[in-house]
Amino acid sequence: xxxxRWLAFLGSLLLGLWGGEVEGAWAVTxxxxxxxxxxxxxxxxxxxxRLTNGRGEVLADLPPxxxxxxxxxxxxxxxxxxxxPVLFIEPPEGGLVAVNGRWYSGKVLLMGYNxxxxxxxxxxxxxVASVVEAEMGARFLPEALKAQAVxxxxxxxxxxxxxxxxxxxxDTRSQVYRGLxxxxxxxLEATRATRGVVLVYGxxxxxxxxxxxxxxxxxGVDGIPYLQSLPDFSPYPKFGHGIGMSQWGAQELARRGxxxxxxxxxxxxxxxxxxxxx
Numbered sequence: 001x002x003x004x005r006w007l008a009f010l011g012s013l014l015l016g017l018w019g020g021e022v023e024g025a026w027a028v029t030x031x032x033x034x035x036x037x038x039x040x041x042x043x044x045x046x047x048x049x050r051l052t053n054g055r056g057e058v059l060a061d062l063p064p065x066x067x068x069x070x071x072x073x074x075x076x077x078x079x080x081x082x083x084x085p086v087l088f089i090e091p092p093e094g095g096l097v098a099v100n101g102r103w104y105s106g107k108v109l110l111m112g113y114n115x116x117x118x119x120x121x122x123x124x125x126x127x128v129a130s131v132v133e134a135e136m137g138a139r140f141l142p143e144a145l146k147a148q149a150v151x152x153x154x155x156x157x158x159x160x161x162x163x164x165x166x167x168x169x170x171d172t173r174s175q176v177y178r179g180l181x182x183x184x185x186x187x188l189e190a191t192r193a194t195r196g197v198v199l200v201y202g203x204x205x206x207x208x209x210x211x212x213x214x215x216x217x218x219x220g221v222d223g224i225p226y227l228q229s230l231p232d233f234s235p236y237p238k239f240g241h242g243i244g245m246s247q248w249g250a251q252e253l254a255r256r257g258x259x260x261x262x263x264x265x266x267x268x269x270x271x272x273x274x275x276x277x278x
Contacts, residue, residue: 028124028276029106030156031166032177034099035118041070043079043110043118046103047095051079054086062089067098070110070118077110086111096180104179111165119166120179125191127177128153133187134176135210136247144250145190146260150273151245154199154208194260196276199268201226206271211240213248218267226268244268 035041044067051060059082062068071078076085087110089097097108099118106122131152136145152175159174160167168174199206206226215238220229227244234248245267253263261273 028157029121030124030127030160030168031109032120032122032127032168032170033117033166034102034104034108034120034170035116037117038072038115040072041100041110041116041118042067042098043070043089043100043108044068044098045089045091045095046098047092049089049091049095049097051082052088052090053082053084054088059084059087070116072112072115074114076113077116079110085113102179102181109165117165120170124153124156125195127156129183129187129191130177130179131156131175132190133184134178136187138184138186140186140247140251141254142186142190142193143254143258143260143263144247145186146194147245147250147254147263148210148247149187149190149194150197150199150260150264151208151210153194153197154205155210157198158205158207198274198276199226199264199271200274201268201271206268208268209241209244210247210267211242211244212246213237213239214242214246215239217242218246219243226271228269230267230269 045062045064047064049062050058051062052058060080062080068080073083075083077087079087089108091097096103096105099108104120104122105126106120109119109121111117128149132145132149136148155175156168170177199208209227213234213236214232215234216232218230218232219242221227221243232246232249233252234246235252236248250263
């Protein structure tokens with residue numbers, strides 16, 4: 001599909017995808033790598049947006065609801081009327097950025113020589129809501145979804161600033177993030193209900209790993225007290241690395257009446273719940 005037709009189609013779906021931002025009480029931004037490729041990306045915006053460089057200088061204005069190719073070149077990324085090794089797509093408040101068929105809140109960084117790396121700068125709570133839906137979905141019970149929200153929030157904060165240009169990948173190398181195309185009412189509610197709640201051990205965020213199912217027993221990690229080998233409650237065979245919380249095990253415990261606090265305390269023994277400061 002040509003770039004313009006592609007974004008016009010996305011524009012027609014915009015109201016259906018956009019259910020309102022999860023209100024963020026804290027100014028925490030997560031940097032998520034969306035793409036790293038030598039081929040062009042199709043990008044666009046829902047409202048008129050600015051293209052700026054690394055010094056904050058405005059290089060061009062990007063009109064809304066049109067598709068544009070972000071092309072790699074020897075001079076940097078070529079987009080609309082601008083070429084630079086660092087390009088920020090900065091929409092106004094309430095505006096969205098589209099990258100290869102998905103809408104994202106926050107701004108997007110395009111960078112590189114002879115390649116394009118796309119990085120979404122997104123508010124923490126918006127990120128968590130998308131991860132909860134992509135990793136579990138509305139078929140899971142509310143307490144399991146809340147446990148997933150706390151684990152996802154803690155995981156990304158543990159890995160924040162662990163890389164130079166971004167914090168986490170948008171796929172299973174970290175945790176799955178699909179922007180605004182993946183945020184159901186159930187995921188939003190689980191995120192709101194646990195807003196700012198995290199897992200800590202020894203005063204630090206824990207590496208809150210999780211997988212779909214550990215089978216009969218989770219996999220322990222030597223030297224990490226809160227990642228022990230424990231009996232899993234999942235009715236399914238092992239799927240994934242089996243470390244930390246079992247998503248289907250959490251679902252089974254929620255079915256038995258466990259709260260999200262009890263689920264997390266079981267799969268991450270010795271940790272405590274804390275809340276981010278206002």
